[in-house]
Amino acid sequence: DGGITQSPKYLFRKEGQNVTLSCEQNLNHDAMYWYRQDPGQGLRLIYYSQIVNDFQKGDIAEGYSVSREKKESFPLTVTSAQKNPTAFYLCASSLRTGAHNEQFFGPGTRLTVL
Amino acid sequence: AQKITQTQPGMFVQEKEAVTLDCTYDTSDQSYGLFWYKQPSSGEMIFLIYQGSYDEQNATEGRYSLNFQKARKSANLVISASQLGDSAMYFCAMREVYNQGGKLIFGQGTELSVKP
Numbered sequence: 001d002g003g004i005t006q007s008p009k010y011l012f013r014k015e016g017q018n019v020t021l022s023c024e025q026n027l028n029h030d031a032m033y034w035y036r037q038d039p040g041q042g043l044r045l046i047y048y049s050q051i052v053n054d055f056q057k058g059d060i061a062e063g064y065s066v067s068r069e070k071k072e073s074f075p076l077t078v079t080s081a082q083k084n085p086t087a088f089y090l091c092a093s094s095l096r097t098g099a100h101n102e103q104f105f106g107p108g109t110r111l112t113v114l
Numbered sequence: 115a116q117k118i119t120q121t122q123p124g125m126f127v128q129e130k131e132a133v134t135l136d137c138t139y140d141t142s143d144q145s146y147g148l149f150w151y152k153q154p155s156s157g158e159m160i161f162l163i164y165q166g167s168y169d170e171q172n173a174t175e176g177r178y179s180l181n182f183q184k185a186r187k188s189a190n191l192v193i194s195a196s197q198l199g200d201s202a203m204y205f206c207a208m209r210e211v212y213n214q215g216g217k218l219i220f221g222q223g224t225e226l227s228v229k230p
Contacts, residue, residue: 040223042118045217058217099147099211100145102164106158108157108158
C-alpha cells in the first residue's frame with residue numbers, strides 16, 4: 001500500500017539533546033513538508049522540499065534542520081536550539097508543489113521534552 | 115491578517131442530521147486550492163475534499179460537499195447524514211501557487227461532536 005510513514009510515534013527528549021524524526025513515502029511524490037501542531041491550533045510549516053537535494057525554510061524553521069538525499073525520505077532534526085519543541089509533528093507529501101494537488105499526511109510523531 | 119478563518123471553535127450535531135462548518139479565506143491570487151481535512155483524536159490528518167479556484171461546480175465526495183462562494187471568499191464544508199465517527203477536528207486549508215512550495219495554510223479548526 002502506498003503511503004507515508006513516520007517514526008517513532010512518541011519521542012521523549014532531554015534538554016540539550018538533538019533528536020531526529022523519520023518520514024518516508026512510497027507515493028513517488030516530488031514535494032515533501034514538515035508541519036508542527038501545538039494544542040488547539042492549526043499546523044505551521046517548518047521546512048519543505050520540492051525536489052531531491054533541495055529544501056527551503058518555512059515559517060518556523062529556527063531550531064530545526066532537514067535533509068533530502070532521497071526522494072522517499074525527508075527526516076527532521078529537532079536541535080537543542082529549538083526552545084519549545086514539545087508538539088505534534090506531521091510530515092506530508094504531494095505529487096508536486098502548487099495549489100491544486102492534495103497533500104497526504106503521515107500519522108505524526110508526538111515529541112515531549114522532559 | 116488571517117488567511118483562513120474558521121469562526122466556530124465547536125459544533126454539535128444530532129446523528130443523521132446535516133451540519134455546515136464555516137470557512138472564509140483571504141488571497142489575492144487567482145489560482146488557489148481549498149481543502150478540508152479531518153483530524154480524529156489519533157492525530158492523523160485525513161484529506162476530505164478539494165475545490166479549485168477555477169472550478170465552477172461545488173466539489174462533492176460522498177457525504178461531503180463544499181459550498182464554494184468565490185465572491186464572498188467562503189468555502190464551507192457540508193456533512194450530510196452525520197455519523198458518530200464524524201466526531202473530530204475539522205480544518206479548512208488553502209494552497210497558493212507561489213507561496214512556499216504550495217504549503218497548506220490552516221485555519222484554527224472546528225471541533226465537531228455528533229450526538230446519538
